[in-house]
Amino acid sequence: MATIDVLPETAAVRWRPRVDAAQLRLRGRLWTLTTFSHVVPFVASATLLMWMQPLALPVALVCLAHAWIIPELYAQRGANVLRPPRRPHAAAGTPPTVSEQRSVGLLGDLVGHDARELHARTGLVLEPGRLGTWLVGEAGAVLLHGRRRAFCYCVRVDPRQARAAGLPSGDRIAHLLLALRSDEAGFATVANLAFSGAQWRLRRRMRKEMRPALKAVGTRAPAFDSGSSGMR
């Protein structure tokens, strides 16, 4: 059987270094540094203003609001990768179409009972990997690395493919899941990183019905050592 170890799609992003545990740690630290660089000046300004002139309280509060809102906006950007794409013809409460049911059936065949049940509740598939535990949605995936950090990746069936239009939700997830299973590092390399930060921050911005998926990771997954370097 002629198999391919590296995800073929990585050829389209050959300038990107292949993701590994060390690179993930570095990217996580850079995100933390960026967040600090946004937050610290506003907090410092607020403190300075209050020290110089207590009547400047409203301005100081605006500064503190900025210090809070900017990381929240980043976290929202991260949570958005799990948001299912809008379907123009699907109204809320509409029963799933036959194609949706068939696609979910196929997805169910690819995953275990627990993952199937979690998908039915949250719309996300939990997939353990070597870099951490993944939550895979229709248009993105979140990698939970260690106990505290999340990496949110925007990745989907290539929309330049005409046949990608009209794919049901289960198939979209199955596409990502199969790619992830065949080459986890390649998958993370092809995907665009939308956010890296604290899991608690991401959780607050996730849709309510999706939050149990994060909890399921916490109860299911072992403590992934952020220093592990094994690759699939």
Place this chain on the structure above:
Amino acid sequence: MSKLIRMDHTGHSTLAEWTPGDPAGVEAAVAAFRAELDRGYLAMVSTGPGHAEHVRELPVDAELVILRLPISGG
């Protein structure tokens, strides 16, 4: 009975079914497989829980071969 399926707008379509001892069935499956690869599909085979592999030739012994489209960063 082995199956070649393609994920598409219908959920999935079965393109070929064969048994390794049926040369005509295998030949038809190989032809369908190559045609889909030429259209840009990628072929996947599950190789155990949590593992899958890309294949460039039809693995005749595999129970299920799934054709998917390429992915990209959003």
